[in-house]
């Protein structure tokens with residue numbers, strides 16, 4: 001199965017009312033662990049690389065390591081560029097073979113966001129690559145102000161850009177290490193009723209386990225989670241370090257990744273994506 005078009009993965013999620021986890025990878029071993037989790041849960045998967053990964057590894061290596069890790073996956077996997085803000089970089093990713101790209105113009109005035117997204121969509125379409133974009137703004141850092149997504153703005157944005165997936169702001173924020181984001185399920189319901197394209201929830205590390213299944217049954221088809229898995233991995237590394245006496249550092253890292261695999265598998269159960277393939 002392995003690499004599967006992003007649009008097909010989201011379409012199945014929408015039709016069968018579950019959400020696909022989109023996890024970030026920074027290393028080849030991260031990507032291997034994510035694939036192992038998806039195979040264990042029999043879940044479709046989106047593996048994404050964002051700015052931090054690309055700053056460390058460069059775009060080409062970021063893509064190649066994920067592509068190699070997913071190549072013989074026994075479940076459908078799409079390779080996605082997360083939070084692209086630079087149009088040049090996004091075009092390079094499209095040429096390189098990413099299945100899908102996110103253009104994130106959410107900090108820009110809406111009309112500029114629309115204009116830039118239209119350009120990216122035109123290039124991506126010519127290469128058969130799907131596009132995710134964001135309207136409203138999911139907080140990324142200190143001093144950053146949330147802009148909740150209004151259904152009318154979402155509809156105007158979609159009519160103008162025809163993107164394949166729409167990231168919306170409904171109370172989550174990036175980088176939370178506690179699962180108590182003030183999720184606005186009322187706002188999500190309103191968007192789910194108004195919009196027909198698959199929605200994407202960013203900053204989902206802050207969403208409680210009790211709310212994840214509700215999110216997954218809404219129009220949200222892609223749930224982005226990064227910090228939660230990083231936190232689990234770092235904690236597991238610390239625990240491994242306290243007892244590991246060998247010198248095989250790859251084996252050591254992969255032992256810590258067992259915790260990532262278990263956490264990712266549990267998230268797949270919560271999102272209803274487990275046992276779908």
Ligand code: G3H
Pocket residue numbers: 024082083173174175176201202203204205206224225226227228
């Ligand atoms: O694009 C990636 C995500 O939105 C991840 O956010 O680190 O808060 O889970 P998170």
Ligand code: ZN
Pocket residue numbers: 083174202203224
């Ligand atoms: Zn995000």
